[in-house]
Amino acid sequence: MTSQATARRVAIAVGILALIAVPYAIGEVYYVNIASQVLLYAIFALGLNVLVGYAGLVSLGHAGLFGVSAYVVAYLLAAGYGHTLAIIAALAAGLVVTAGFAALALRAIGISFIMITLALGEIIWGLAYRWISLTNGDNGISVAARPAPFGLSLASPRGFYDATLVVFLIALAAAAIFVRSPLGAALCGTRDQPRRMNALGYHVWMIRFWAFMFSGLLTSIAGILFVYYNEFISPQALALTASAEGLLMVISGGAGTLLGPVVGAALVVIVKNVVSAYVTRWNFMLGAIFVAIVVFIPEGLVPGAVRLTRSAWRSAWRSAGRAKSAASIAGPKP
Amino acid sequence: MTALNVDSLCKSFGGLRVTTNVSLKVEPGERRLIIGPNGAGKTTLFNLITGELRADSGSVTLFGRDVTWLPSRKRTHLGMARTYQIITLFARDTILHNVRLAMLGLSPLRWNPLLALDRQEHLTDQARAALARVGLDHIAARPLAQTSYGEKRRVEIAMALAQNPKVLLLDEPFAGLSVDERQDVGKLLRAIPRDVTIVMIEHDMDTALELADRITLLHFGRVIVEGTRAEVVADPRTREVYLGE
Numbered sequence: 001m002t003s004q005a006t007a008r009r010v011a012i013a014v015g016i017l018a019l020i021a022v023p024y025a026i027g028e029v030y031y032v033n034i035a036s037q038v039l040l041y042a043i044f045a046l047g048l049n050v051l052v053g054y055a056g057l058v059s060l061g062h063a064g065l066f067g068v069s070a071y072v073v074a075y076l077l078a079a080g081y082g083h084t085l086a087i088i089a090a091l092a093a094g095l096v097v098t099a100g101f102a103a104l105a106l107r108a109i110g111i112s113f114i115m116i117t118l119a120l121g122e123i124i125w126g127l128a129y130r131w132i133s134l135t136n137g138d139n140g141i142s143v144a145a146r147p148a149p150f151g152l153s154l155a156s157p158r159g160f161y162d163a164t165l166v167v168f169l170i171a172l173a174a175a176a177i178f179v180r181s182p183l184g185a186a187l188c189g190t191r192d193q194p195r196r197m198n199a200l201g202y203h204v205w206m207i208r209f210w211a212f213m214f215s216g217l218l219t220s221i222a223g224i225l226f227v228y229y230n231e232f233i234s235p236q237a238l239a240l241t242a243s244a245e246g247l248l249m250v251i252s253g254g255a256g257t258l259l260g261p262v263v264g265a266a267l268v269v270i271v272k273n274v275v276s277a278y279v280t281r282w283n284f285m286l287g288a289i290f291v292a293i294v295v296f297i298p299e300g301l302v303p304g305a306v307r308l309t310r311s312a313w314r315s316a317w318r319s320a321g322r323a324k325s326a327a328s329i330a331g332p333k334p
Numbered sequence: 335m336t337a338l339n340v341d342s343l344c345k346s347f348g349g350l351r352v353t354t355n356v357s358l359k360v361e362p363g364e365r366r367l368i369i370g371p372n373g374a375g376k377t378t379l380f381n382l383i384t385g386e387l388r389a390d391s392g393s394v395t396l397f398g399r400d401v402t403w404l405p406s407r408k409r410t411h412l413g414m415a416r417t418y419q420i421i422t423l424f425a426r427d428t429i430l431h432n433v434r435l436a437m438l439g440l441s442p443l444r445w446n447p448l449l450a451l452d453r454q455e456h457l458t459d460q461a462r463a464a465l466a467r468v469g470l471d472h473i474a475a476r477p478l479a480q481t482s483y484g485e486k487r488r489v490e491i492a493m494a495l496a497q498n499p500k501v502l503l504l505d506e507p508f509a510g511l512s513v514d515e516r517q518d519v520g521k522l523l524r525a526i527p528r529d530v531t532i533v534m535i536e537h538d539m540d541t542a543l544e545l546a547d548r549i550t551l552l553h554f555g556r557v558i559v560e561g562t563r564a565e566v567v568a569d570p571r572t573r574e575v576y577l578g579e
Binding site for chain 1: 416423443446448449450497
């Protein structure tokens, strides 16, 4: 094993331990809940990033997909079904709707793709808002209780955080495996040179379709966690602003990087919840931060940090080298 | 059996007829050069042969199989490979990854979402071998963005060769190269074994002529002259097209 691989393993282990330790470190229930929100939105952003970052397809309709699975869980629980059935049905419904989104939106790329996803997302929002007999309209649907998988209760903030962390780590690992896989490489190829990929023998449409499905799966999982976290769902969660916030997470953190969406989700959720306690105009703060990121580190926080660290290293290395060569020139004379 | 048979192919963009009744018969192992002035419809003809454009009428047959209605990715799986006149490569990736993507395109592995691509040693080894054929294996790990124009041209050819094509379509492989680089690429193309059939578009005749067995001259989307090198060069219509007499 190379030293680089060892370093990576150590970094992953430290990262996981740090995430496990978060609730113990911050203690206060309010902040533990925010940490759970960060993780569930991070899963949402990871899903969106598969399309935005790796496929080069910007979706403005993902809050709709997020909402489908959340509503299915809430509806089935309210109708008296169990958690297992509700979750499985929610994932299935999420995937079916995703396939419909993909079939319609993948007829286009670029701005047209954005507009189609926007329209589809708004249709789902409209259904949630107006199909009152099914969705209870603006009043939303409440969920009576969180599940208790393997006898572990998720009712407490810590219990819920731990469960969300497990799901988050699985989602992150899945995204990491996908990105390094041949299909992931093919997806990046369709982003950079779709025409060439076609000429090389790839089925560009089908590659994008599977990427959309993977994105929809992660988004649906985030939607299920969301409805259990809030124990409530209303059309607000499906609104265009929610899709835009997801994009904000992906782009501010670094689209097309593995950890970028996670950092972006943390940024947006923390500004929304923590800063809003001190600053009334927190929306302005979020906007200002976003503008600053776009101006100074347009590639996003994670790749930007990597670039800055590297150039700092390099300049330190260079000045050390200069000192050494200066010493050798001025070195001892015989 | 004819390697590539193009039969009375037509294509119009609106009122502009860019390909009119073009027919070509290329035998296995042949080196066919397609020449013609700017706007003669050479690249359009290539796009029709590879399927990037749909023909209005006519047919394309690859080793006896009618591929006229097949999408271009399927023609690639049947042994067609092409290079582009305007370099069309993956600028964010290394040279090695560019070639590896070319090989992955023909492998069922391309659908796999679980395996790590970097661990597929056989793909990496084959990509290195393809790069060695064009003399670029020593810079395989270099990001494509940091390579010269001449090297990029050779990566284009390496990617096509890596697919082990039966019919190789080269769209101006010498475009924009210096005299020395032209000689290198010429040497490289001459080294391609005769089980590969080559159809090459070239604007500039000097370097390309000596590679060709037969030459087709296109002008305003029509075949004007076709024949051996000597026949085409000697034909008065060639002079007319090129010198405008």
